[in-house]
Amino acid sequence: MQEEQSLTHRAREGDKEAFAQLYENYFDKIYRYVVLKIGKADAEDVTQQVFIKALQAIASFKWKGIPFSAWLFRIAHNQVVDYLRKEKKMVKVPLNESSSRSDSDPQQMAERSLDIERLISATRQLTRAQREVIGLRFAGELSIAETARVMSKSEGAIKALQHSAIAALRKTMSEDQKQ
Amino acid sequence: MNRDKELANILNDCLERLLRGETIEQCLQDYPQYAGEIEPLLQTAMAAKKALAIQPGVEFKARARYQFQSMLKEAKPRRGLPVLSWQPRWAPALAIGLAFLLAGSGTVAAAGNSMPDSPLYPVKLATEQAQLGLTFSDIGKAKLYVELADKRVAEIAYMVNQGKPEEIEATVQRLNNHLSMVVSLSLVEGAAAGEPPAAEAAPRLMPAPAAGVAEAPTPQPVEAPAPQLAETPAAEPAPEEAAKELPEQAEAKAKLKELLKQNKNIHPAVLRALLDEVPDSAKPALLQAIADAEDNYQKALDALDEEDDDDEGKKHHGDDDEDDEEDD
Numbered sequence: 001m002q003e004e005q006s007l008t009h010r011a012r013e014g015d016k017e018a019f020a021q022l023y024e025n026y027f028d029k030i031y032r033y034v035v036l037k038i039g040k041a042d043a044e045d046v047t048q049q050v051f052i053k054a055l056q057a058i059a060s061f062k063w064k065g066i067p068f069s070a071w072l073f074r075i076a077h078n079q080v081v082d083y084l085r086k087e088k089k090m091v092k093v094p095l096n097e098s099s100s101r102s103d104s105d106p107q108q109m110a111e112r113s114l115d116i117e118r119l120i121s122a123t124r125q126l127t128r129a130q131r132e133v134i135g136l137r138f139a140g141e142l143s144i145a146e147t148a149r150v151m152s153k154s155e156g157a158i159k160a161l162q163h164s165a166i167a168a169l170r171k172t173m174s175e176d177q178k179q
Numbered sequence: 180m181n182r183d184k185e186l187a188n189i190l191n192d193c194l195e196r197l198l199r200g201e202t203i204e205q206c207l208q209d210y211p212q213y214a215g216e217i218e219p220l221l222q223t224a225m226a227a228k229k230a231l232a233i234q235p236g237v238e239f240k241a242r243a244r245y246q247f248q249s250m251l252k253e254a255k256p257r258r259g260l261p262v263l264s265w266q267p268r269w270a271p272a273l274a275i276g277l278a279f280l281l282a283g284s285g286t287v288a289a290a291g292n293s294m295p296d297s298p299l300y301p302v303k304l305a306t307e308q309a310q311l312g313l314t315f316s317d318i319g320k321a322k323l324y325v326e327l328a329d330k331r332v333a334e335i336a337y338m339v340n341q342g343k344p345e346e347i348e349a350t351v352q353r354l355n356n357h358l359s360m361v362v363s364l365s366l367v368e369g370a371a372a373g374e375p376p377a378a379e380a381a382p383r384l385m386p387a388p389a390a391g392v393a394e395a396p397t398p399q400p401v402e403a404p405a406p407q408l409a410e411t412p413a414a415e416p417a418p419e420e421a422a423k424e425l426p427e428q429a430e431a432k433a434k435l436k437e438l439l440k441q442n443k444n445i446h447p448a449v450l451r452a453l454l455d456e457v458p459d460s461a462k463p464a465l466l467q468a469i470a471d472a473e474d475n476y477q478k479a480l481d482a483l484d485e486e487d488d489d490d491e492g493k494k495h496h497g498d499d500d501e502d503d504e505e506d507d
Contacts, residue, residue: 016251023247031235044239045340051247115230137194138224139231144191156184162194163187163220170223 008068011058019058022068023051030076032139037080037131039120046083050076070149073140077132077150122172130165137162189213193221238452242336245449249333252326253292294337295346304353318431321364321479325438328357328472332446335468339453344461351468358475361439365482436483443476 004025010018030050035043053075061071123131129151136147144162148155193206203221207214235243293299307327314320331354338346450469457465 019251020248023244027240027243028234032231032233035233036231044235044243047235048243048246051243052250055247055250115226116233119227119230134227138228156187159187159191160184163183163190166190166220166224166227169227170219173223173226 004068005063008061008063012061019055022072026069026072027051029140030072033073033076033135034080035116036120036123036135036139038083040116042083042087046079050079053079066149067146069140069142069146073136073142073146073150076140118173118176122169122176125172126165126168129161130168133158133161133165134169186213186216190217190220193217194224197221197225242340242449242452245445246333246336246340249329250292252329294341295334295350296338296341296343316431317364318428318435321361322431322435322438324357324360324364325435325442328354328361328446329442331357332449335465336449336453339456344458347457347461348464351464354468355471355475358471358479362475362478362482365435365479432483436480439476439480439483443473443480446472446476 004022007018007022011022027047031043031047034046034050038046050072054072057075061068123134126134132151133147136142136150137144142150144155144158148158151158153161189210193203193210196206197203203218203225206221207218210217234240293303311320311323314323331350334350335347335354338344338350447469450465450472454462454465454469
């Protein structure tokens with residue numbers, strides 16, 4: 001956290017290497033968060049947009065107890081909301097577009113793709129807050145404290161939301177499996 | 180603590196422990212009375228985590244990083260302006276005037292990041308020309324052209340990304356022009372370095388050399404217009420000073436070479452990665468740009484390397500002179 005605070009401070013001062021480091025630290029996490037929210041089809045554009053917005057706004061960032069991660073994921077959340085509002089697109093997850101880890105086995109790639117598709121579909125049955133918690137905790141890998149900052153809620157409330165979100169997810173996925 | 184709150188806390192504790200590498204069983208041993216309720220939730224959470232273990236495509240990541248770094252370069256104000264000592268005497272006043280004009284224009288600032296499909300793009304191109312006009316050394320100009328080439332590559336990637344191939348050909352043409360200028364200026368710089376010292380000092384104070392590329396060269400790099408230009412004297416150096424390469428010059432040259440080496444690898448790779456995504460009509464231009472980028476960066480590097488060889492030769496020659504004096 002101390003290191004990130006120092007990086008953020010340097011980035012604010014115009015240190016491009018510091019910002020580039022923050023970019024590297026968060027790029028994959030933001031991408032996963034965006035994929036979970038809107039699907040893979042347009043996730044690349046939105047992910048890029050998040051970092052462009054962050055670059056444009058970094059000079060106005062003030063630490064003051066709000067970590068950089070929380071600030072960045074708020075930007076990501078706003079970009080996703082903007083995207084969904086402007087485009088009014090349905091979530092689409094083409095099976096042939098993928099980028100899984102080092103999976104070169106087509107079978108593995110298909111299985112992972114199906115997993116993410118199922119997960120996206122299942123999270124759409126959750127409430128907005130539950131979906132946000134799943135995105136921030138599991139895609140963004142934020143801590144409870146950071147998630148609380150992004151969502152402007154108490155840590156206790158986030159734990160409760162996480163509990164209800166996972167329970168709802170389990171229910172939805174079990175029902176899907178039965179069908 | 181009510182039961183729901185307790186469950187939420189236990190679930191979170193186990194999740195944190197799983198993320199640190201513990202197993203579900205290990206965690207449940209600490210909460211046997213809740214195992215029946217917590218275990219299926221932990222399995223669901225881990226399944227979700229596994230499904231989300233996706234990575235952005237390698238190509239997309241490389242392209243996004245490249246575009247971001249290009250924007251990052253533009254976003255940062257230039258600092259550490261090198262000292263100007265050999266510029267023409269009228270240059271500081273002109274530079275200050277233009278710097279104020281450029282800095283005071285909101286349109287120019289907004290145009291800085293504009294892409295070829297933007298109405299502000301011509302303003303961006305005009306600003307670049309003004310920057311070139313304010314850069315007086317061959318090395319400085321060459322470096323600026325390399326930076327402009329960098330912008331053009333980012334713009335090509337952007338246009339491909341946006342599915343707007345109509346501007347690609349024109350941007351490729353601009354890229355090729357920049358690269359040709361980099362080669363010409365590197366050759367001029369190489370030729371100038373090979374001239375004898377006394378002959379070198381005089382023409383470098385003239386507005387236009389006879390070397391072919393019509394620029395107003397000075398050996399000092401000027402990276403950007405700024406008011407600091409006024410603080411530096413436009414004093415004419417003594418011939419002895421002109422004979423040897425100043426540390427600032429050597430540093431600027433080293434930076435240019437570093438930039439050329441870096442772009443020689445990156446630019447063709449980025450353009451090649453775009454080949455699959457452009458329509459067939461835009462492919463010939465892109466292929467030509469790849470070939471030109473590979474060729475021109477190498478030519479520029481060769482020219483600067485030759486210059487270094489010349490310098491080295493001069494140094495040895497100087498050593499010989501010293502030996503002669505000793506002999507005398």
